[in-house]
Amino acid sequence: MKVLVLGAGVVGVTSAWYLAKAGHEVTVIDRESSAGLETSFANGGQISASQPEPWANPGAPAKIIKWLGREDAPLLFRLRADRRQWSWGLRFLLECLPWRTRANTLSILRLAMYSRARLQALRRDTGIEYEHLEKGILQIHTDAREFESIDARVRMLLSHGLALSVRSLAEVVALEPALRDATIPIVGATYAADDETGDAYLFTDRLSGLAAREGVNFGYNVEIERLLTEGDAAKGVAVRVAGRREILTADSYLVAMGSYSPFLLSPIGINVPVYPVKGYSITAPIIGPSPNVCITDEAGKCGMTRLGDRLRMAGTAEVSGYDTSINEARCAAIADRVRKFLPNSADFGKLKKWAGLRPATPSNVPVIGRTRYSNLYLNTGHGTLGWTLACGSGSAIADLISGRAADVQFPFQ
Numbered sequence: 522m523k524v525l526v527l528g529a530g531v532v533g534v535t536s537a538w539y540l541a542k543a544g545h546e547v548t549v550i551d552r553e554s555s556a557g558l559e560t561s562f563a564n565g566g567q568i569s570a571s572q573p574e575p576w577a578n579p580g581a582p583a584k585i586i587k588w589l590g591r592e593d594a595p596l597l598f599r600l601r602a603d604r605r606q607w608s609w610g611l612r613f614l615l616e617c618l619p620w621r622t623r624a625n626t627l628s629i630l631r632l633a634m635y636s637r638a639r640l641q642a643l644r645r646d647t648g649i650e651y652e653h654l655e656k657g658i659l660q661i662h663t664d665a666r667e668f669e670s671i672d673a674r675v676r677m678l679l680s681h682g683l684a685l686s687v688r689s690l691a692e693v694v695a696l697e698p699a700l701r702d703a704t705i706p707i708v709g710a711t712y713a714a715d716d717e718t719g720d721a722y723l724f725t726d727r728l729s730g731l732a733a734r735e736g737v738n739f740g741y742n743v744e745i746e747r748l749l750t751e752g753d754a755a756k757g758v759a760v761r762v763a764g765r766r767e768i769l770t771a772d773s774y775l776v777a778m779g780s781y782s783p784f785l786l787s788p789i790g791i792n793v794p795v796y797p798v799k800g801y802s803i804t805a806p807i808i809g810p811s812p813n814v815c816i817t818d819e820a821g822k823c824g825m826t827r828l829g830d831r832l833r834m835a836g837t838a839e840v841s842g843y844d845t846s847i848n849e850a851r852c853a854a855i856a857d858r859v860r861k862f863l864p865n866s867a868d869f870g871k872l873k874k875w876a877g878l879r880p881a882t883p884s885n886v887p888v889i890g891r892t893r894y895s896n897l898y899l900n901t902g903h904g905t906l907g908w909t910l911a912c913g914s915g916s917a918i919a920d921l922i923s924g925r926a927a928d929v930q931f932p933f934q
């Protein structure tokens with residue numbers, strides 16, 4: 522079957538890989554000049570199955586109100602005259618109900634664990650190298666009250682098969698000696714030994730190369746404009762290439778356009794609740810004691826990840842529309858926070874700053890599956906965990922397009 526994949530981020534490229542492996546004739550198109558140049562370009566680098574909890578949780582509304590208007594807030598709503606933003610915000614509030622949060626956490630956890638296993642298998646099969654480390658992720662706590670209440674969370678994750686242990690400060694420092702110089706009191710941590718890290722851009726770019734060798738055709742500098750439908754089927758995609766309009770056709774179509782998916786889908790009556798949640802990363806050359814174990818600062822919602830000889834620091838979420846400009850205050854907030862944990866680790870004078878738009882659903886559960894058009898599929902809305910979930914989502918959607926049941930329990934469309 523001929524499949525046209527729309528979008529060459531980490532989600533589109535992994536989908537294309539598994540589709541090709543399932544024997545399909547695959548073409549991927551993207552407006553950029555190569556794969557992985559938008560949100561998949563400089564993310565936090567974490568494959569963090571141990572962090573399936575969505576931003577929308579029972580504690581979120583109070584925190585959001587407390588943080589409103591604070592330029593350095595980890596999660597900031599900048600309210601705009603944008604109907605989509607308000608409707609997304611209201612649905613976000615609904616997802617904060619305890620039973621919704623529980624169900625969303627479980628869906629994400631199952632897909633994340635499956636995805637991590639698919640990534641490991643892909644690595645074994647191809648030998649792909651993307652500055653990955655298999656050293657686990659430490660989620661460190663600085664708030665004693667929050668740390669005292671983590672037992673229920675740990676029990677829940679353990680009961681679903683995730684390897685997770687609680688560590689004291691002494692054990693944290695033994696595991697990751699770079700934290701010895703921290704100037705902020707760490708009260709303890711959880712440690713997910715099986716979690717991993719790696720450069721999502723390198724992975725996406727190199728996997729697109731491997732996919733091309735498997736016969737996948739990549740068309741870059743292609744602006745996707747419109748989906749054409751007839752009855753209950755998609756009939757083609759209107760694109761613009763070098764100023765010329767063309768119609769591309771296939772047997773099946775897969776939308777993997779991240780935050781921009783709704784622009785293609787709402788004109789044909791499909792409303793996916795995906796809205797951009799902006800985040801920042803800063804990357805600096807490593808010059809001193811630096812972590813091999815990846816670190817997540819729970820209170821500051823900030824990740825610290827070694828990628829080769831660079832330290833990637835990423836975090837903050839801003840619900841503010843499609844603007845990708847760099848906000849110096851938010852980048853400075855990340856740098857200040859990291860310096861408290863790893864004061865001598867990196868050359869903070871040589872920061873590379875980046876902002877990206879997480880394609881987020883209110884629940885953080887991605888939208889994967891078939892639409893009401895019989896040959897139109899979705900793989901989008903991966904929010905905070907698109908790198909973690911990419912291989913599982915790509916593999917599952919390839920199964921569904923091939924007419925097979927996916928071997929992960931997940932609320933597919």
Ligand SMILES: Cc1cc2nc3c(=O)[nH]c(=O)nc-3n(C[C@H](O)[C@H](O)[C@H](O)COP(=O)(O)OP(=O)(O)OC[C@H]3O[C@@H](n4cnc5c(N)ncnc54)[C@H](O)[C@@H]3O)c2cc1C
Pocket residue numbers: 527528529530531532533550551552553556557558559560561562563564565566567568569743744745746777778779780781782799800801802824835836876877878879880901902903904905906907908909910
């Ligand atoms: C600061 C930050 C830190 C993060 N850290 C992590 C992390 O540590 N771990 C993790 O798992 N996830 C993380 N994420 C989330 C992760 O990066 C995203 O979920 C993931 O990259 C989304 O991939 P995607 O392929 O869906 O979207 P994208 O990478 O944005 O790909 C979509 C593609 O569609 C193309 N496209 C869109 N519209 C059009 C059009 N009209 N015509 C042609 N092409 C089009 C774009 O060019 C793009 O290449 C982070 C995100 C941010 C912002």
